[in-house]
Amino acid sequence: MILYPAIDLKDGQAVRLVHGDMDRSTVFNDDPAAQAQEFVAAGCEWLHLVDLNGAFAGSPVNAAPVEAILKSCKVPAQLGGGIRDMQTIETWLDKGLARVILGTVAVENPDLVREAARAFPGQVAVGIDARNGFVATKGWATETNVQAGDLARSFEDAGVAAIIYTDINRDGAMGGPNIEATAALARAVSIPVIASGGVSSLDDLIALGDTGVIEGAISGRALYDGAIDLAAALTALRG
Template identity: 45%
Template sequence: MVVIPAVDMMGGRAVRLSQGDFNKETRYFEDSFDAARNWVECGAKRLHLVDLDAAKKGAPAHMDTVARIVRELRVPVEIGGGIRSMDIVEKYLGIGVGWVIVGTAAVDDRDFVLTAASRFPDRIILGIDARDGLVKTKGWTEGTALTAVELARSYINTGIAAVIYTDIAKDGVGGGVDIEGTRRLAVDGKIPTIASGGIKYIDDIRAVIPLEKDGVIGVIAGRSLYEGTLDLAEAIREADGKKATAGG
């Protein structure tokens, strides 16, 4: 199982939002590249990048930084945030990004996601954000009647590489991963799953590791790493020998 540090980029900085609220921003690095480099120097073997400006405005704002991270740090990266067109997918993959994450589009523009997954098999990741098991879209501001499992199952055998499952209620506030919800999504959704939201301490990492047998291939950590409640090197050691890539 792979431990994946998150680098959320806004205005060139590395930040974290509380519960996805753009008005609740905490700045950690003035240059998001420095954040990425820091985690790689601490042993990260993969990075989770989010362009928050793109999520808000719909156009990539950190393409140059992402290209530099790929070029200079030489670790696989996944990128999300406002990706709703084939042109953006092609640009990211063209600069060497490993996987492109689609969220809202998985619900609102299924044809686009299916086309992207068909054209670039095992390079597209579904970002499924849910509260009480129901999918939320558009930066968690709009609810749907879809369950996370239903959405994942609708993309079985379409070329999707993995699902990142975020329990909104726990994102940025700790409390541990939604273990049962994550396990259910991996087992019933039948797509490799990456857990996100709720990681604060090393015990939270330990709680996720047994889910590897159910198809959980990774876990994303953000605020806990920046605020020092979780040591990346220790987390990686815990997961050592249980590594996987997005495609399994």
């Protein structure tokens, strides 16, 4: 199972939110590129980046720190937040991003996801952010009546590289991931599923891996707070 250290970008800084609330943010690093380099030095294989401002604005806002990370780090990175048209997708991939994450448009314009997945094989993921099983969009601010499982299954034949499933109620709260719901989603589709939200200990990571169906896990606050030692976690997951 791949561990993805998360760098959430708000106003040019690396932050973490609680339950996706922009008013409940903690700044962990004023230099996101330096933070990314720390994660790479610890041995991570991927980076997970989120443009929080972009998710609300509907277009990239924190492009400068993302570009700085891409220039200074040699591991592949995936990015979500404000990516809602083909031009933005192409621009980011041309800048060296390994994978774009499409969230809001997966609900509002699923044909774009399919078009992008065909045009850029292996480089398009779907972000499914759910609160109580129902998908939320536009930076988690808009509730929908779309169930997470139904949305995931709708892309079964689209050729997307992965699904990033976030339980919003768990995100940033250090209360543990929703292993049951994430594993159920992973069993419902053939698309690789990456767990996000609430990963707060090495035991959480091991439990996710022990399901045998979850391909990866994203962790943010636990790495910044020191609850998870990244180098030790990577060793444990590989061993």
